[in-house]
Amino acid sequence: MSFDFGLAGKRALVTGGTRGIGAAVVETLANAGARVATTARRLPTVAVPGVHFVATDIATADGCATVAHDVLTHLGGIDLIVHVVGGSSAPPGGFAMLNDEEWMKELSLNLMPAVRLDRALLPGMVEQGFGVVVHVTSIQGRLPLPESTTAYAAAKAALSTYSKSLSKQVSPDGVRVLRVSPGWVETEAAVALAERLAVDVGTDYEGGKQIVMNALGGIPLGRPARPQEVANLIAFLVSPLAGAMTGTEITIDGGTTPVV
Numbered sequence: 666m667s668f669d670f671g672l673a674g675k676r677a678l679v680t681g682g683t684r685g686i687g688a689a690v691v692e693t694l695a696n697a698g699a700r701v702a703t704t705a706r707r708l709p710t711v712a713v714p715g716v717h718f719v720a721t722d723i724a725t726a727d728g729c730a731t732v733a734h735d736v737l738t739h740l741g742g743i744d745l746i747v748h749v750v751g752g753s754s755a756p757p758g759g760f761a762m763l764n765d766e767e768w769m770k771e772l773s774l775n776l777m778p779a780v781r782l783d784r785a786l787l788p789g790m791v792e793q794g795f796g797v798v799v800h801v802t803s804i805q806g807r808l809p810l811p812e813s814t815t816a817y818a819a820a821k822a823a824l825s826t827y828s829k830s831l832s833k834q835v836s837p838d839g840v841r842v843l844r845v846s847p848g849w850v851e852t853e854a855a856v857a858l859a860e861r862l863a864v865d866v867g868t869d870y871e872g873g874k875q876i877v878m879n880a881l882g883g884i885p886l887g888r889p890a891r892p893q894e895v896a897n898l899i900a901f902l903v904s905p906l907a908g909a910m911t912g913t914e915i916t917i918d919g920g921t922t923p924v925v
């Protein structure tokens with residue numbers, strides 16, 4: 666399917682662009698004619714032709730500085746930033762298992778890369794009077810799951826609040842700032858999780874998926890979102906087609922969020 670998003674020649678940075686949602690965003694923006702740079706710790710298994718790759722750990726201040734410098738040097742400026750990187754490695758067991766180190770890990774991955782990269786790259790956008798920033802949050806910011814992702818959920822909520830504040834400051838300068846809040850997305854890691862759960866209880870992949878959906882309180886649509894569906898939404902939001910949108914969060918969760 667092809668659609669003209671009006672993104673030809675736009676200079677874009679996508680963080681976490683080698684797997685899952687980020688990989689779909691990289692491919693979608695590149696196919697739409699954008700000049701794309703992306704970053705992860707490890708090289709992608711399949712590189713997208715023409716996409717510039719920076720290998721670094723952006724959970725660190727030095728990693729963010731490396732990415733910002735490299736991207737500005739390679740692209741000569743920046744028009745679009747899609748902050749996809751994020752995730753959780755906290756142990757199960759609730760709040761008591763979350764020591765300071767676990768909290769800092771979640772904040773370092775889910776909040777600080779956006780803060781640091783925006784601080785380095787937004788002045789250029791403000792100066793040129795144009796730019797779009799998308800922060801990928803999570804429905805857990807409003808629907809936290811206490812078993813193992815309290816700190817992740819809190820970090821995503823902080824990211825949302827930070828993003829809203831940023832939008833108020835820079836929208837008058839022509840820089841739009843938006844949030845995309847996914848529910849469960851069928852990434853490679855999600856498929857592996859459903860397969861593991863299926864083996865544990867002796868069911869098939871669809872049964873494994875159902876276990877995850879039940880844990881979320883059900884997904885009215887009956888399935889997780891696909892990474893490409895999240896990428897389609899992000900491509901629209903960074904495009905001129907969404908030129909009146911800023912400071913808002915768009916949820917893509919198949920109806921999981923049970924409130925208005």
Ligand SMILES: NC(=O)c1ccc[n+]([C@@H]2O[C@H](COP(=O)([O-])OP(=O)(O)OC[C@H]3O[C@@H](n4cnc5c(N)ncnc54)[C@H](OP(=O)(O)O)[C@@H]3O)[C@@H](O)[C@H]2O)c1
Pocket residue numbers: 680681682683684685686687704705706707708721722723724749750751752774801802803804846847848849850851852853854855
């Ligand atoms: N999947 C879901 O169901 C879901 C639901 C709600 C929200 N989200 C959010 O959507 C975003 C993408 O999730 P996903 O599931 O698509 O992710 P994913 O498949 O786990 O991919 C994560 C990407 O980020 C990179 N990355 C991880 N840690 C990094 C680090 N310290 N420095 C640099 N790069 C790093 C990974 O590459 P390397 O490992 O090689 O570094 C990879 O490219 C995240 O913010 C997540 O919180 C996902």
